[in-house]
Amino acid sequence: MSTHLTPSDRTFMKHFAMMIAMLAGTAVVLMIVGTFVWESLPKESNQREMLRAADRIAPVASVYAGDTGRAAMEAAKAAAAKAAAAQVAYGGTTDGKVIFGKLCTTCHSTGAAGAPMITDKAAWAPRIKQGIATLVQHAINGYKGPTGNGPLMPPKGGNPALTDAQVEATVKWMVSQVQ
Template sequence: MSEQHDRQFIQTFSAVLAGLVAFTVVIIILALIIHDREFDGEQSAARQAAVEERLQPVGGVYAGETGRAAAQAAAEAAAASSEPQVAFEGSTDGEMIYGRVCAACHDSGAAGAPRLVAGEMGARVADKGRETLVSNAINGINAMPARGGRSDLSDEQVAASVDYMLDQVE
């Protein structure tokens, strides 16, 4: 019985192995057919540009005087092209700036931020005055980061948002 059991196992194992080999051959043939179809024509210009962009070097190696000159030229070109960005295209719409930057904390009172309620903001205006509030908004105070966490806000934009807040509590 043992020999017959072994023979049955070898036949089953051989059949499974032959099936896997046949399946592998079919997959290889299909892959070759698909590969030939996909790359028959020229690549589109957009695809070629994307490939070239991915192949650009991440950095350069500069050595000696020639390298130093190339590095300085690259640094000067980068500095000339990088203009400081101003948030919201320089808009001084206090309501819009408040809604996009300040409201997250000042509507809920998060981290001790005064809410737009006469009792909370009114006392600060009376104690400190507008100029101090604007200065605190620009430089940050307590848990509030400078410029509400938006370093790209200009002083005028911060002042406009403070003025909007003060107008709301009057």
């Protein structure tokens, strides 16, 4: 074959091969540079995508009750029970005198807001005639006198954490004071 190549063909082939080699070399250099640049750039981090991924791989339930976990759960339960007890007014006492002293006295010892005073037997006499059950109901549900236009006795004296039993005990104690 080579015998058919003229000297100018050979020169062309030489130059052409050199050109191909140079182009290939340039391509390799560009690939290396490109790879280096890509490595050195900070990777894009999509906050929302990361959150979504964290969501997807989150465990279905997160309660782990090993010995440590169980102890923590017991402690949490005890704390919750204590918090629930604190929700009951005045430590849950059914001592009417104590509850009166902590709440009802605000109005019923001063006559504030038009409340019948604990010392005013005359004011209480007609109320007591309604019967203790009615007084208790009025104290629990709130009351604005027989006409509905009187001064407001707020439900449970304004403390919804009081139980009905606590209100009843307090009303009974109040009545015992004005009879």
